[in-house]
Amino acid sequence: MDMELEGYLRPPEYPMAPYPAKVVTLATGAKLVIRQANRDDVPILLEAIRPTLRVPRDYYDIVGVRLYAELLGWYRYRVRDEFCLLGQIDGLLVGIVNSRMFSPEVGISLHTLAIERGLRIGAHLFASKMEHHIEYLEQDEVLITAESPIGFRRWMIEYGLIKRDGQHELGGATPYALTRDLYFAAKHRLVAGERPVPPELLQVAEKEIIIATEDDILEKILGAKRKVLQ
Amino acid sequence: MIPFERHDDDSLVDMLAAAGLRAMDDAGLGDRPVDAVYVGNMASGLFNHQVSVASSLVDRLNLMPAAADRIENGPASGGSAIKNGLLAVASGYYDVVLVAGGEKMREVIGPRSTDIVACMTHPQAEYIYGVTLPAMAGMFARLYMDKYGITRDHLADVAIKNQNNGLLNPYAHIQMKITKEGILTHPQAHINNPVVADPLHLYDCCPVSDGAAAVLLTTPEIAKKLKNTPITIAGFGQATDTHTLQERDDPTDLKAVTIAAEKAFSMAGIKPADIDVAELHDAFTILEIAESEHVGFFKKGQGGEAVASGATQIGGKLPINPSGGLKARGHPVGATGTAQVVELVWQLRGEAGERQVKDAANGFSLNFGGFGNNVVAFVLRRDA
Amino acid sequence: MKTITGYKCTNCGQVMFPRHERCLNCNEREFKKVEPTKRGKLLTYTVVNELPWGIDERGRVLGVVEFENGLKAMGLIKSDKVKIGMKLTTGWDEVRYQNGVRVYGLTFED
Numbered sequence: 001m002d003m004e005l006e007g008y009l010r011p012p013e014y015p016m017a018p019y020p021a022k023v024v025t026l027a028t029g030a031k032l033v034i035r036q037a038n039r040d041d042v043p044i045l046l047e048a049i050r051p052t053l054r055v056p057r058d059y060y061d062i063v064g065v066r067l068y069a070e071l072l073g074w075y076r077y078r079v080r081d082e083f084c085l086l087g088q089i090d091g092l093l094v095g096i097v098n099s100r101m102f103s104p105e106v107g108i109s110l111h112t113l114a115i116e117r118g119l120r121i122g123a124h125l126f127a128s129k130m131e132h133h134i135e136y137l138e139q140d141e142v143l144i145t146a147e148s149p150i151g152f153r154r155w156m157i158e159y160g161l162i163k164r165d166g167q168h169e170l171g172g173a174t175p176y177a178l179t180r181d182l183y184f185a186a187k188h189r190l191v192a193g194e195r196p197v198p199p200e201l202l203q204v205a206e207k208e209i210i211i212a213t214e215d216d217i218l219e220k221i222l223g224a225k226r227k228v229l230q
Numbered sequence: 231m232i233p234f235e236r237h238d239d240d241s242l243v244d245m246l247a248a249a250g251l252r253a254m255d256d257a258g259l260g261d262r263p264v265d266a267v268y269v270g271n272m273a274s275g276l277f278n279h280q281v282s283v284a285s286s287l288v289d290r291l292n293l294m295p296a297a298a299d300r301i302e303n304g305p306a307s308g309g310s311a312i313k314n315g316l317l318a319v320a321s322g323y324y325d326v327v328l329v330a331g332g333e334k335m336r337e338v339i340g341p342r343s344t345d346i347v348a349c350m351t352h353p354q355a356e357y358i359y360g361v362t363l364p365a366m367a368g369m370f371a372r373l374y375m376d377k378y379g380i381t382r383d384h385l386a387d388v389a390i391k392n393q394n395n396g397l398l399n400p401y402a403h404i405q406m407k408i409t410k411e412g413i414l415t416h417p418q419a420h421i422n423n424p425v426v427a428d429p430l431h432l433y434d435c436c437p438v439s440d441g442a443a444a445v446l447l448t449t450p451e452i453a454k455k456l457k458n459t460p461i462t463i464a465g466f467g468q469a470t471d472t473h474t475l476q477e478r479d480d481p482t483d484l485k486a487v488t489i490a491a492e493k494a495f496s497m498a499g500i501k502p503a504d505i506d507v508a509e510l511h512d513a514f515t516i517l518e519i520a521e522s523e524h525v526g527f528f529k530k531g532q533g534g535e536a537v538a539s540g541a542t543q544i545g546g547k548l549p550i551n552p553s554g555g556l557k558a559r560g561h562p563v564g565a566t567g568t569a570q571v572v573e574l575v576w577q578l579r580g581e582a583g584e585r586q587v588k589d590a591a592n593g594f595s596l597n598f599g600g601f602g603n604n605v606v607a608f609v610l611r612r613d614a
Numbered sequence: 615m616k617t618i619t620g621y622k623c624t625n626c627g628q629v630m631f632p633r634h635e636r637c638l639n640c641n642e643r644e645f646k647k648v649e650p651t652k653r654g655k656l657l658t659y660t661v662v663n664e665l666p667w668g669i670d671e672r673g674r675v676l677g678v679v680e681f682e683n684g685l686k687a688m689g690l691i692k693s694d695k696v697k698i699g700m701k702l703t704t705g706w707d708e709v710r711y712q713n714g715v716r717v718y719g720l721t722f723e724d
Contacts (some may be wrong), residue, residue, distance in 0.1 A: 029409035048270050055244040057238065118406060120422055145310065157670055190419040224405075225234060345666035355618075355632040356688050357677050358663070358710050358719045360669045368660030369678065372698070428661040474632065476686035477676045481658065 011080040011204050013102055019085060019132045026119050030089050033197055033205040034128045037084040037096075041209055042075035045084070048093050049117065053219050058210045059148035060113075060221055066147075066170065067111040070098055082110070083132065086109040086123075089116070097125040099133065099142070107133035107142040110171055112151065115212070123154055127191040139181065143183035145173040155169055159186050177220045188202055231572045234403040234441030234560035242271070242278050242334040245442035247290040249565075250330045253444035254291070258457030265324040266297040270311030270331035271564035272304055276346045277337050282499040297324070304350045305513065306599030307331060308443065308567025309606030313466055315447045325449055327516040331568030332442030332536070343438050347563070350600050352474045364435055366475060366601040367514040368427030369400060374482045374520055375429065377531075382429070384534030386414045389433045393549050396429060396558025401569075403439045403560030433451055439560030441476035461575045464500070464592075465609040467493025475546060484524045486605040487596065490523035494594070498609035502526035505548065505609075506590040507577045509570035511598035512555040521596055531555040541567060544585055550583045552577065567597035576578075580614040616706050618720060624654040648662035648686060649720040654679035654722065656700045660689055668711060679704075679722055689720030699724075 007018035011043040021035035022173035038044065049071070052064030073079035073161035079100070094116035103176045109129060133142045144161060145168040146152040156160060197205075212220065232248050237513040242250070246549040254264075269284035280286070284298040303310035308331030333491050335343050344362050351366065352359045374380060388408060396402035404605060413433045423431045446456075453460035478485070493500060502525060510525075512518035519533035527548055534541055540549040550558035550589045553559045553573040556566060574593035576582045591612040620631040624646055627640035628702050634641055659677030675691040691702070702722035704716060709719035 025416045025418065025422075027408045027412040028406060029412045119262055119406075124421075139239075152341065159674065160672070189424065190421060192418040194418075251706055327724060339667075341665065341667040344664060345668065349668050352632055358717050359714070360657055360665055360710055361676055361688065362662060362664065362666055364664060365660050365662045365676055368662070369658045369676070371622070371658065373658050376698070422662065425661065426664045430660075472638070474688070476688060477630065477638065481678075 005058055006077070010077040014025065014104060015100065015140075016081065016083060017136045019083065019128075020195055021175045021197045021202060021205075022128070022195045024124050024194075024196045025112065025122075030119075031201055032094065032121065032124060033086070033088045033201055034085055034193065035202075035205060037086050037118055039075055042071050043069055044209050044211060045086075045093070045096060049096070049113065050193075051147070051214045052113065053060065055066065055221055056135045057220065058150065062147050063111050065115055065159065067096065067098060067113055070110055072096075075205065081106075085128050085132065086209065086220060087121050088205045088209065091204045091208055093209050093211050095121040095125045097128050097129045100138060101139065102143070102169075105140045107127050107139045109133075109142050109144040110170065115217060123190070126155065129192065130178055131191050131193075132178055142209040144178060145170050145175055151195055158190065194230055231401055231443030231565070232441060233401045234439045234562055234565070234569070237334065237440040238336070240334075240440070242274055242280065243283055243286045243290055245334065245440065246283065246287045246330045246332040246444070249346045249442035249444040250287060250291050250328055250341045250410060251334065253328060253330070253446045256458055257324070257446045262326065264296045264326050264328050264447060266299075266315070266318050266327045267471065268315045268318070268327065268329045269298070269300045270303075270307035270309070270312040270329070270568055271300055271333060272302055272307050273333070273346050273349070273563070276349070277343070278334055278410045278567050281291045282552040292359040293328070303604050303606070304599040304605055305511070305561070305563045306567050306597040306606045307564040308569065309571075309597030309608070310465075310468070310567065310599070312445060312568060312571055312608065313468060315445075316463055316466060319395055319447050319449060324534065325452055327447040328444060329446035329447060329568060330442060331565040333562035333564040334440045335562060336436050336440050340438065344603065350457055350508050352463055354477070355474050358574055360447055362427065363601065364430055364514065368430045369475060369483060370601070371514065371516040374516060377482050379535070380519055380534040381530065381573070382414060384519060385434050385515040386410050386539055387537045388512060388518045389413065391537065392518075392555040392557040394513060395552055395585055396543060396554030398583070400560060402554040402558045403437055403441070404558040405556070408433060421506030430514055430516065436556040436561040439496050439562045441560060441562040441565045441569070445563050445568060445571055446574070459579045459612070461578050462611045463608055465494040465496070467491060467497070469493070469605055471603040472591055473600070475601060484520060484602045484605075486602055487521055487524040487598070490605040490607040491596065492596075494609045495526070495609040498611065500592060501531070503596075505592050505594045507552060507574065507587040507593045508548065508550045509553060509595040510550055510555065511566070511572050511596050512551060512557050513561060513598065515557065517598065518550060518555065521598070523592070523598060544587060548557070549587045552582065567595070567606060569596060570595035571610065574608075574610045578610060616718065617649050617704070618648065618687055620648040620687075630685050631685050635671045648683060648685060650685055650704050651660055651682040652704055652721070654681040654702055654704060656691070656696070656698055657686070658698060658720075659696050677722070679720075687720055689722050691722050693722070693724050
């Protein structure tokens with residue numbers, strides 16, 4: 001790689017504080033570890049996202065293809081100031097969220113992909129993204145948009161986001177803002193997690209990002225085909 | 231019945247037809263004519279923009295020229311459809327009757343489904359305020375819990391029991407084990423289990439489901455000639471109460487439940503204590519507890535303790551909702567009342583697989599329409 | 615002020631809302647119109663976070679109030695501290711926006 005050339009092609013980056021890992025106890029009693037992804041994790045994440053590209057149901061295809069592009073862009077240093085958080089249960093990847101710092105003050109929420117459904121994993125990961133923007137990156141507000149009606153209800157209504165003028169960088173959609181005040185008002189109700197993560201759980205999560213097979217991922221997203229007795 | 235879940239690829243009539251065929255094949259009906267078809271369905275016009283679905287079902291299954299009617303009783307449509315089918319056979323005018331209950335709710339987005347279900351409430355006195363069925367249940371639950379000392383812990387026991395039972399039921403919508411820590415005791419459990427309509431939380435409420443169930447009803451003579459063990463409907467009962475919650479003399483007194491159950495037991499000639507297995511209407515966890523008391527399984531105020539003690543587990547003294555109930559089996563509103571009876575038939579035949587209640591001979595079901603203002607109950611019996 | 619119309623049976627005095635063609639107590643069919651009193655008592659309530667299509671605000675408080683003349687009705691409770699048995703003042707305001715129309719109903723305040 002010609003690093004001198006890369007110097008022209010790579011955009012500059014703001015310094016970003018790291019996201020401290022946390023663990024969330026789910027309704028099933030399972031422990032969801034939420035931690036920040038490294039650039040080197042991207043190839044395996046792309047493997048997990050790829051099956052969603054052909055699932056139009058619940059907007060998985062559009063979320064998946066855009067997330068794929070954003071993570072690949074981050075990996076290849078062509079998207080600046082992006083961060084990615086992972087959700088893992090016993091090492092198995094169950095969800096991915098990503099976001100960008102538009103400026104030191106303003107964040108742009110990009111995508112939320114839940115691979116395991118029915119456990120509010122998307123909700124927990126989205127809340128963690130907001131936690132990072134507001135509490136650790138110390139930004140003033142985050143601009144959010146939703147591609148899916150599920151997302152819209154979860155975020156715009158549950159957090160009481162403020163509609164803004166202008167365009168969100170995701171296709172020019174209407175942006176909705178989460179301000180520091182709104183975040184702290186909603187925090188108790190919506191942001192879960194305990195720190196530090198017990199060392200044995202963190203070790204399992206960091207050792208390997210286990211991804212399910214393509215068939216399993218599709219089954220998780222679409223629901224299992226039932227075998228019934230009669 | 232067909233599995234209850236989100237059936238994106240099947241229409242309402244697809245599901246009714248699939249369930250109907252299973253019932254007909256279970257009986258080995260073959261080419262024998264069906265005299266009448268009853269379909270229990272609450273809101274196909276609103277959910278699916280289609281009406282007269284009983285007529286559609288007859289066409290799909292080539293049952294012409296059978297008589298066909300759609301029966302609507304809110305979430306008790308499935309039970310009412312069976313009641314009407316039973317009366318048809320008992321009258322002597324019809325010999326073979328197919329009853330199918332079904333609903334396809336996931337065709338519309340969540341808040342629209344909530345609104346459609348809320349159409350059951352009184353248009354001027356309740357609906358305009360944005361009341362939802364969970365809100366009605368919340369107002370009821372607050373009073374019931376205060377009066378009888380039912381706690382959130384008791385409600386959690388119902389949810390956990392039913393979701394565990396659901397894991398044993400291949401037809402159940404929700405296949406997920408939940409823990410008390412995850413939904414109640416962990417300091418952050420409220421984030422997993424937020425308030426839907428205080429004091430009821432997410433895991434106190436049944437899911438929104440698609441699905442259908444069907445039964446074939448006939449005379450004892452004809453039943454002898456058909457395949458498989460026939461199960462007798464030994465008794466039925468139906469009763470109504472005031473439309474609005476505020477006009478009930480005592481809003482914690484589910485009179486329609488008590489009366490419907492009494493009628494069913496009296497007709498069957500048995501008492502609540504004779505029941506071996508029950509399918510109750512736990513659209514909200516509080517309702518399983520309240521109904522178990524009102525029908526006479528436990529004294530008023532003892533229903534919480536009963537579930538906490540394990541008495542209503544599959545292996546307990548009186549198993550309630552071995553299928554997973556509405557909480558885990560799911561609640562496609564028009565299908566539920568019929569699915570409850572299907573489950574009891576399987577239980578009484580010994581065909582309930584891993585969730586089988588040992589030696590079940592007498593079963594009871596309760597289907598709760600409106601918010602308790604139109605209730606249908608059945609007693610089922612396995613004859614020796 | 616606009617309000618709901620309750621009904622009092624001219625035969626037995628039973629007070630009812632909403633409308634019934636026949637008295638809930640004695641089946642007679644003649645009624646005198648009655649209105650909610652200015653003050654009422656809260657019988658039960660709930661806080662609704664999952665709302666139906668058309669209503670976007672979370673935390674709407676709905677309750678059933680008993681008026682001094684025995685009439686009972688559901689309404690929108692506009693109060694921060696809600697307790698069963700509390701006394702409330704009857705009002706009338708927009709409660710829902712339905713099919714392009716502003717719908718009015720009972721509201722209650724401290």
